Each structure stands twice: as C-alpha cells, then as structure tokens.
Amino acid sequence: MGKKKTIVCRCEDLTLEDVENAIDTGYTDLEELRKKLRIGMGPCQGRVCFQLVQKILEKKTGKKVPIKSLPKVRPPIIPVSLGTLASDEK
Amino acid sequence: MIKKADVVIVGGGVNGCGLAYNLSKRGVDVAVFEKNYLSSGATGSCGAGIRQQWSTHENAELAMKSVKIFEKLSNELGDDIELRQGGYLIAVHDKEELLQLEKNVEMQKSLGIPVKIISTKEIIEVVPILDIKGMNAIAATFCPTDGHANPFKTTFAYANAARKYGANIFTHTTVTDIKTKNKKVSEVITDKGIIKTDFVVNAAGISSEEICDMVGIKIPTKPVRKEIMATERLQPLFKAMVISFKDGIYFSQQHEGQIVGGIPIPEQKYGYKTAPTVSFLQHMSKTLTRYAPVLKHINMLRHWTGFYDVTPDARPILGETKDLKGFIHCHGFSGHGFMISPMVSKILCEYIVEGKTSDILESLSLTRFKDKKIEHEMAVVG
Ligand SMILES: Cc1cc2nc3c(=O)[nH]c(=O)nc-3n(C[C@H](O)[C@H](O)[C@H](O)COP(=O)(O)OP(=O)(O)OC[C@H]3O[C@@H](n4cnc5c(N)ncnc54)[C@H](O)[C@@H]3O)c2cc1C
Ligand code: FES
Numbered sequence: 001m002g003k004k005k006t007i008v009c010r011c012e013d014l015t016l017e018d019v020e021n022a023i024d025t026g027y028t029d030l031e032e033l034r035k036k037l038r039i040g041m042g043p044c045q046g047r048v049c050f051q052l053v054q055k056i057l058e059k060k061t062g063k064k065v066p067i068k069s070l071p072k073v074r075p076p077i078i079p080v081s082l083g084t085l086a087s088d089e090k
Numbered sequence: 091m092i093k094k095a096d097v098v099i100v101g102g103g104v105n106g107c108g109l110a111y112n113l114s115k116r117g118v119d120v121a122v123f124e125k126n127y128l129s130s131g132a133t134g135s136c137g138a139g140i141r142q143q144w145s146t147h148e149n150a151e152l153a154m155k156s157v158k159i160f161e162k163l164s165n166e167l168g169d170d171i172e173l174r175q176g177g178y179l180i181a182v183h184d185k186e187e188l189l190q191l192e193k194n195v196e197m198q199k200s201l202g203i204p205v206k207i208i209s210t211k212e213i214i215e216v217v218p219i220l221d222i223k224g225m226n227a228i229a230a231t232f233c234p235t236d237g238h239a240n241p242f243k244t245t246f247a248y249a250n251a252a253r254k255y256g257a258n259i260f261t262h263t264t265v266t267d268i269k270t271k272n273k274k275v276s277e278v279i280t281d282k283g284i285i286k287t288d289f290v291v292n293a294a295g296i297s298s299e300e301i302c303d304m305v306g307i308k309i310p311t312k313p314v315r316k317e318i319m320a321t322e323r324l325q326p327l328f329k330a331m332v333i334s335f336k337d338g339i340y341f342s343q344q345h346e347g348q349i350v351g352g353i354p355i356p357e358q359k360y361g362y363k364t365a366p367t368v369s370f371l372q373h374m375s376k377t378l379t380r381y382a383p384v385l386k387h388i389n390m391l392r393h394w395t396g397f398y399d400v401t402p403d404a405r406p407i408l409g410e411t412k413d414l415k416g417f418i419h420c421h422g423f424s425g426h427g428f429m430i431s432p433m434v435s436k437i438l439c440e441y442i443v444e445g446k447t448s449d450i451l452e453s454l455s456l457t458r459f460k461d462k463k464i465e466h467e468m469a470v471v472g
C-alpha cells in the first residue's frame with residue numbers, strides 16, 4: 001500500500017507520508033510530532049496511533065524511543081458531554 | 091557542542107525562539123538551550139489568543155504592534171502560523187464594568203485599535219450560539235483584528251527560520267548554572283557542555299526564578315496553575331474569542347473546529363501541581379453551557395494544566411539591570427506572553443544589537459518593584 005494511503009492516525013486523518021515528511025523536516029521528538037501534526041489529539045487520544053508513530057520514528061532515526069516518552073492521555077480519558085459534566089447529578 | 095556564542099537564550103518557548111530568530115537574522119551568533127522539546131513550557135499549553143484590548147496603554151501598544159507583525163509572520167518565516175483574526179468579544183455585565191471598559195476603549199482607540207462597544211443584538215450577530223440571558227450581558231466590546239495563532243507552529247516556524255540564519259538550537263539540554271566575572275555574565279553551564287558568552291537571555295518561563303537564582307537575582311514571580319480544555323471538532327460556528335473578566339471564562343473555536351477554553355480553578359493555588367481537577371471541569375462546563383446552551387451535547391475530549399508566571403502587577407519583566415551586565419530578563423508574562431512575543435523579541439533584539447532602549451523597556455525593568463509605584467494591568471482573564 002502507498003504511503004499516501006496508509007493511515008497512521010485515524011482520528012486526525014494523518015498518513016504515513018505525513019508522519020515521515022515531518023520527521024524528515026526535523027520533528028524527531030514524539031511531542032513535537034504531536035504538536036506539529038495533531039497526532040494523538042483526536043477522540044482516542046493516541047491509543048491507536050502513538051505506538052505506530054513510535055515505531056516509525058525508531059525506524060527512521062535508528063534511535064530507540066522509550067515507551068515512557070509517549071505523550072500522556074489526558075482526562076477525561078473518554079469523551080464526556082459538557083451537559084453531563086455541568087449537571088449536578090451524581 | 092559549541093564552545094561560545096554571542097548570545098545564549100535559556101528556554102525554547104515562543105519568546106526564546108522568537109528572539110533567536112530576530113537576533114540571528116541580524117547576524118548575531120545565537121545558541122538556544124531547551125531542557126525538553128520546543129514549546130514544552132507555557133507556549134505548548136496555552137490558548138494562544140491575541141488581544142489588543144488591554145487596560146494599560148503599554149500592553150495595548152505592545153499587542154497592537156505585535157498584531158501588525160503577526161499579520162506578516164507566515165510570509166516572513168516561510169511557514170504557516172495559522173493566524174486567524176476573528177476578533178475578541180468581551181462581555182460587559184453591569185454599569186460599573188461598562189464605565190471601566192469605556193475608558194479602556196477610548197485609550198485603545200487613541201492608539202488606532204479598531205475596537206467598539208456593541209449591543210446585545212450585535213453580540214448575537216458576532217457569535218450566534220451565545221445566550222444573552224445566560225451570560226448576563228448588557229453589552230460587549232469587540233475588536234475584529236484580535237484573534238488567534240497556532241502556538242506550536244509559531245514557535246517551530248521561528249526556530250526553523252532562526253536555524254536557517256545559523257542559530258544553534260539544542261533541545262533536551264538543560265542550563266544548570268551561569269558564571270559571572272566582574273558583574274558580567276561569562277559562561278553558561280549545561281548538562282552537555284560549557285559555553286562562553288557575553289549575553290544570557292532568561293526566557294525560561296516559570297523556571298525563570300531558578301535561572302535568576304543562579305546569578306543571585308531575586309524576582310517576585312509566582313507560578314499559577316491554569317487549566318484549559320478542548321472539545322471534539324465541530325463545523326465552524328463562530329470566529330470570535332469570547333471572554334468575560336467577571337466570570338474569568340475564555341473560549342473560541344479553533345482552526346480545526348474544536349472549542350478550546352479555560353476558566354480560573356475554583357480553589358486556585360500557587361504551585362507546580364500538574365494533575366487537572368474535576369472542579370475545573372464542572373465549573374468550566376457549567377459556565378460554558380450557560381453562555382452557549384447548545385454546547386451541552388458536545389463532547390469534551392481533553393483537559394490539561396499549564397502555568398502562568400505571574401508578577402505582582404501582571405506585567406512582564408524585560409531587559410537588563412545595572413547589577414549584572416549581559417543578563418537579559420524575558421519572563422513574568424502573567425498569562426499573555428504569546429500575543430506580545432513579536433514585540434518582545436523586537437525590543438530585546440534592538441537592545442542587544444544596538445543598545446537601543448525605549449519607554450516601554452524601561453517601564454518593564456525589574457527595578458520597578460523597588461520603586462513600589464506600579465500600575466497594575468486590570469484586563470486579565472483565565
Ligand atoms: C492555560 C494557558 C492559557 C494561556 N493563554 C494565552 C493566550 O490566550 N494568549 C497569550 O498571549 N498567552 C497565553 N498564555 C500565556 C503564554 O502561554 C505564555 O506567556 C508564553 O507562552 C510564554 O512563552 P515563553 O517562551 O516566555 O515561556 P515558555 O513557553 O514557558 O518557555 C520556557 C521554556 O524554558 C525551558 N526551560 C526552563 N528551564 C530551563 C533550563 N534550566 N534549561 C533549559 N531550558 C529550560 C522550558 O522547558 C520551557 O520550554 C497562556 C498560558 C496558559 C498556561
Ligand atoms: S488515532 Fe490518532 S488520535 Fe486517535
């Protein structure tokens with residue numbers, strides 16, 4: 001499958017080509033890639049894509065990317081509606 | 091690792107990278123040290139709103155001149171910073187507030203800022219999802235050239251352009267000490283090596299206090315935790331940033347469609363705790379759905395913490411002091427350091443390269459806290 005068609009981040013619609021191009025331009029830090037491309041900023045918060053990006057980054061740079069450098073998942077973990085959050089019911 | 095540089099900048103946020111760009115463009119040999127990755131500090135967690143509607147003349151002028159620079163920045167840097175000028179709408183809740191804001195508007199207009207007071211009917215024309223009753227507004231001020239840019243892309247664009255002019259930018263490199271000789275800076279010690287230099291710029295955000303400690307300078311800045319959230323992406327609904335000084339809320343719809351906003355945390359505390367709180371979530375969602383009830387069906391996706399480096403008068407600390415030559419302050423931005431960064435870089439660059447000073451630079455000197463005659467910026471939000 002072509003790099004243009006291989007989706008790495010489903011939520012933000014980013015392809016293998018997008019990720020590799022960004023790495024080639026010098027974004028060789030997972031957090032920088034995230035902020036440049038919005039990888040991991042979708043509803044799943046990177047559960048689907050971060051490990052893939054980690055592997056792609058390792059392959060391209062030849063350097064180990066430690067698991068602990070994976071960006072954190074931020075609360076509320078799963079999407080919650082503003083109406084639910086605003087309600088006082090427990 | 092390099093052995094020397096004309097100027098060493100501590101911190102790779104929007105201010106550090108912006109200054110590195112301005113200096114290297116003028117032929118200055120610059121090194122930037124960033125302990126994590128570029129934009130890992132406040133810059134990476136910020137709302138990146140750009141507002142010219144301030145209560146002090148100085149902030150209004152800094153922001154207005156910065157907007158002029160932002161407008162040309164994507165072209166100049168050769169990278170899109172995603173500037174969007176959808177305006178800032180500031181809700182007015184009562185007569186007393188109206189009086190204060192009328193004064194601000196008059197001052198802002200005298201500078202040439204295209205701001206005006208609008209009616210409740212016009213509020214709905216600008217942001218159709220607002221509920222006038224819910225937000226409790228009697229009017230608003232609106233400036234259409236205010237807006238927003240992408241904070242990461244702005245920082246990366248500055249850094250990339252600076253590198254093209256020969257700046258050396260080191261990420262994952264921590265400044266651990268600064269050596270001085272005869273009241274002048276002489277060396278910067280990092281965990282990767284030692285660099286000789288005549289100038290050190292302290293653009294270390296909330297860590298600026300630590301950097302000042304290295305040279306025995308005390309600053310009155312405190313870290314204040316802030317929380318901020320983002321919803322799922324939506325169709326374009328409105329272009330303006332909506333804020334209220336009374337409720338402390340700010341929110342806007344970003345380039346990609348998500349709504350991003352914040353509000354002061356009910357139990358506000360100083361400190362470095364990063365875990366986000368449930369009370370923020372409740373307070374934010376209650377206030378946001380009061381302002382825009384249609385948003386109650388929208389999902390909130392993420393919520394994170396960032397820090398303001400707050401000074402006693404909510405104005406930044408810039409420039410050199412007599413106590414130590416070559417040590418340049420660039421911190422204390424108190425929650426609005428993104429929007430004025432173009433002018434901050436310009437002013438500090440002119441000072442370092444030409445020795446040029448200005449009324450603004452002098453009024454923002456660290457020495458003002460000794461004189462005790464400080465003018466507080468009132469128009470602070472978030
Ligand atoms: C939630 C939130 C919302 C905000 N909203 C807005 C807004 O709408 N508009 C606006 O204008 N501003 C806003 N701000 C404020 C704005 O983000 C900051 O004022 C601005 O980004 C400061 O940039 P900086 O470059 O000075 O500092 P920072 O971005 O904090 O950069 C400092 C850098 O220094 C590095 N560093 C620290 N110590 C060392 C060391 N010893 N060695 C090497 N590196 C070091 C850090 O890692 C960091 O990357 C907001 C802030 C927050 C937290
Ligand atoms: S797949 Fe990348 S954020 Fe969900």
